[in-house]
Amino acid sequence: MYSLTVSVRAFFPMQGKDRYSEEGSATEAGLLMLLPIAAFSVVNVVFGVWPGPILNWLRALAAAAM
Secondary structure, three states: OHHHHHHHHHHOOOOOOOHHHHHOOOOOOOHHHHHHHHHHHHHHHHHHHOOHHHHHHHHHHHHHHO
């Protein structure tokens, strides 16, 4: 429900109500914001394509805890 507002405003800006579309003050995200997103994306792709090592490590960790 929370993300619905973001999606609606992104694809259907409200004329007269959305200050960023009128002022043109919205800019591209800075490097400090893009780096964590890029790192998280790379980790997700690596674990999605090659999950074996992390799953084996988690299994060993779970076995040791029991």
